[in-house]
Amino acid sequence: MRELINRLKTGIFTENPTFMQMxxxxxxxxxxxxxxxxxxxxxxxxxxxxxxxxxxxxLRKAIPVKVxxxxxxxxxxxxxxxxxxxxxxxxxxxxxxxxLFIPLIVVNCIILGRAEAYASKNKVLPSVFDGIGMGxxxxxxxxxxxxxxxxxxxxxxxxxxxxxxxxxxxxIFASAPGAYFVLGFLLAGIAAIRNKKSSKGRA
Amino acid sequence: xxxxxxxxxxxxxxxxxxxxxxxxxCPFLGVSSKIKTATGMGVAVTFVITxxxxxxxxxxxxxxxxxxLEYLYTIAFIxxxxxxxxxxxxxxxxxxxxxxSALGIYLPLITTNCAVLGIVIINVNSKYTLLESVVNGFGTxxxxxxxxxxxxxxxxxIQSNNxxxxxxxxxxxxxxxxxxALAFLGxxxxxx
Numbered sequence: 539m540r541e542l543i544n545r546l547k548t549g550i551f552t553e554n555p556t557f558m559q560m561x562x563x564x565x566x567x568x569x570x571x572x573x574x575x576x577x578x579x580x581x582x583x584x585x586x587x588x589x590x591x592x593x594x595x596x597l598r599k600a601i602p603v604k605v606x607x608x609x610x611x612x613x614x615x616x617x618x619x620x621x622x623x624x625x626x627x628x629x630x631x632x633x634x635x636x637x638l639f640i641p642l643i644v645v646n647c648i649i650l651g652r653a654e655a656y657a658s659k660n661k662v663l664p665s666v667f668d669g670i671g672m673g674x675x676x677x678x679x680x681x682x683x684x685x686x687x688x689x690x691x692x693x694x695x696x697x698x699x700x701x702x703x704x705x706x707x708x709x710i711f712a713s714a715p716g717a718y719f720v721l722g723f724l725l726a727g728i729a730a731i732r733n734k735k736s737s738k739g740r741a
Numbered sequence: 742x743x744x745x746x747x748x749x750x751x752x753x754x755x756x757x758x759x760x761x762x763x764x765x766x767c768p769f770l771g772v773s774s775k776i777k778t779a780t781g782m783g784v785a786v787t788f789v790i791t792x793x794x795x796x797x798x799x800x801x802x803x804x805x806x807x808x809x810l811e812y813l814y815t816i817a818f819i820x821x822x823x824x825x826x827x828x829x830x831x832x833x834x835x836x837x838x839x840x841x842s843a844l845g846i847y848l849p850l851i852t853t854n855c856a857v858l859g860i861v862i863i864n865v866n867s868k869y870t871l872l873e874s875v876v877n878g879f880g881t882x883x884x885x886x887x888x889x890x891x892x893x894x895x896x897x898x899i900q901s902n903n904x905x906x907x908x909x910x911x912x913x914x915x916x917x918x919x920x921x922a923l924a925f926l927g928x929x930x931x932x933x
Contacts, residue, residue, distance in 0.1 A: 564855045568763035615816040641815040645855040714761045718919030722912045730907035
């Protein structure tokens with residue numbers, strides 16, 4: 539049980555796929571224009587990650603080592619197609635907002651990375667929890683970035699007006715340069731906190 | 742002809758794949774520490790994207806559409822790209838050992854480069870013809886190469902600069918990329 543909780547903690551904090559490992563940068567930068575899109579993308583990726591970790595861990599002894607990468611990719615692509623169909627049918631608004639980036643979950647390095655680094659070597663239950671942990675870590679990062687960007691760009695969070703009236707919305711944060719700036723400053727902030735902590739530990 | 746030329750220039754500058762569409766960001770940030778490796782990556786990607794645009798158009802129009810299997814496009818395209826990358830790797834290995842040793846390590850990475858899958862899907866969604874798909878693919882890939890080589894050039898310079906401790910590594914890299922994206926915003930509206 540402790541091992542399972544440990545997997546969750548690793549995924550969300552110590553090995554957070556976005557902030558610590560810098561994986562899955564494309565969706566991180568591209569769909570974080572609004573908090574809703576960021577959260578939706580995070581959850582869709584989490585679903586694929588859990589399913590693929592489950593299937594790959596289950597089949598890990600049946601998949602020949604030499605062709606494992608193509609097998610993983612096809613499995614992941616299948617799950618992505620299923621999620622894409624579900625989103626199209628039940629949440630068309632989110633489907634339209636994420637658009638191209640739903641099929642592109644296939645090439646999100648987090649998913650293939652976890653398949654290769656964890657699920658193909660471990661038992662089913664820990665792999666599923668690894669998927670949940672990494673997925674939630676990714677969702678957390680995406681939601682945080684998109685909240686900052688939405689607030690700066692439109693003065694809203696989840697379409698609810700937050701900023702005071704005198705704040706002039708600057709839509710630059712909703713476009714490409716803003717994405718790089720916000721993530722850059724967030725990472726610098728995290729690095730600053732870690733530097734402080736490690737210097738305290740030494741003193 | 743003018744349409745094709747506009748599409749070509751548009752795909753290099755205005756809709757630059759990394760700086761305005763956010764595809765292929767992983768290699769853009771990952772393999773851009775030296776100009777030489779960045780150029781190698783750019784050439785390999787150009788090769789694969791151009792071929793992938795061509796082949797996936799044929800797969801989509803003559804295989805998926807006639808059998809009404811369009812919903813399988815993600816799986817079909819990723820298979821095309823993965824086998825193409827493997828094939829290109831084999832061919833280069835046999836024909837040009839020099840090129841192979843230069844591109845070798847980047848080729849397998851291209852399978853998970855979302856720029857390739859992204860462009861192929863954009864081609865299909867925009868209902869481009871075969872010629873337009875190839876032109877769009879080639880232009881986009883050139884745009885990618887240009888962006889990654891430019892970033893590598895800037896990174897080689899930054900290395901000797903005095904950067905605040907917290908910004909070392911990825912943060913300064915992202916801010917550099919952000920400034921580049923800001924510059925590329927200037928191309929918007931060049932072509933209506």
